[in-house]
Amino acid sequence: MLEDNDLPQGEDKAIIVEQMFDQIAHRYDLINRLMTFRMDVRWRRRTVRGLALEPGSTVLDLACGTGDFCNDLMRYELNPIGIDFSAGMLAAAATDAPLVRADALRLPIPDSHVDGITCGFALRNFKDLNSFFHEISRVVRPGGRIGLLDVGQPSHPLLRWGHRVYFGTLVPKIGALLSDADAYSYLPKSVDYLPESEKMLTELRVAGFTDVARIPLTGGITQLFLGTQGT
Ligand SMILES: C[S@@+](CC[C@H](N)C(=O)[O-])C[C@H]1O[C@@H](n2cnc3c(N)ncnc32)[C@H](O)[C@@H]1O
Numbered sequence: 001m002l003e004d005n006d007l008p009q010g011e012d013k014a015i016i017v018e019q020m021f022d023q024i025a026h027r028y029d030l031i032n033r034l035m036t037f038r039m040d041v042r043w044r045r046r047t048v049r050g051l052a053l054e055p056g057s058t059v060l061d062l063a064c065g066t067g068d069f070c071n072d073l074m075r076y077e078l079n080p081i082g083i084d085f086s087a088g089m090l091a092a093a094a095t096d097a098p099l100v101r102a103d104a105l106r107l108p109i110p111d112s113h114v115d116g117i118t119c120g121f122a123l124r125n126f127k128d129l130n131s132f133f134h135e136i137s138r139v140v141r142p143g144g145r146i147g148l149l150d151v152g153q154p155s156h157p158l159l160r161w162g163h164r165v166y167f168g169t170l171v172p173k174i175g176a177l178l179s180d181a182d183a184y185s186y187l188p189k190s191v192d193y194l195p196e197s198e199k200m201l202t203e204l205r206v207a208g209f210t211d212v213a214r215i216p217l218t219g220g221i222t223q224l225f226l227g228t229q230g231t
């Protein structure tokens with residue numbers, strides 16, 4: 001599907017990403033748990049706690065995939081709505097939360113309508129991250145909260161090296177064995193789409209969020225961005 005170091009851009013990227021997740025949906029949860037040693041569960045719950053929203057708040061989980069974040073939001077007595085553009089991922093979802101098939105960059109949601117937003121491991125998959133930040137700013141009410149998770153780069157050199165070897169070599173092998181070789185070789189390459197964290201913090205501020213913070217998790221292999229809608 002993809003040549004080495006050939007990362008698609010624009011509309012091509014959106015089409016390839018949607019097809020890729022349709023393709024890997026049936027084994028997505030299994031491989032996620034295996035390759036993160038179940039740490040993904042802890043990272044999502046840390047994100048939900050970081051929102052610090054009142055029970056009963058409405059939270060959009062964008063790029064919800066198979067619904068893990070929705071389940072964690074419900075565990076904390078929040079009311080999630082999952083949104084994803086991959087019909088395959090939504091069909092494989094195991095959650096009681098309402099799910100909607102839509103593009104996270106063009107949300108079918110009125111302005112200032114929700115109390116919070118979560119998004120797990122999808123920032124690098126969007127064709128335009130800046131548009132995404134502006135779109136979430138549009139739909140979150142003033143004072144509402146966002147929690148965005150994605151992969152990161154550990155700052156410790158040894159951990160950084162080990163992570164590169166694991167993520168760049170072993171994960172594609174596990175993926176090829178249990179699911180789809182192309183998709184799981186794209187995964188480590190897709191990290192190159194993510195801007196430097198300082199740039200992301202600036203873009204979030206420009207989009208209207210205050211109190212923005214980046215929290216490295218598990219030595220920085222994952223990063224959490226938190227913010228409050230300021231306008
Ligand atoms: C790596 S999965 C993450 C799934 C889930 N959030 C999790 O934490 O496991 C990325 C998800 O992003 C979705 N996605 C990517 N771009 C999207 C877009 N523009 N609109 C909606 N969903 C999108 C994919 O379909 C896929 O389900």
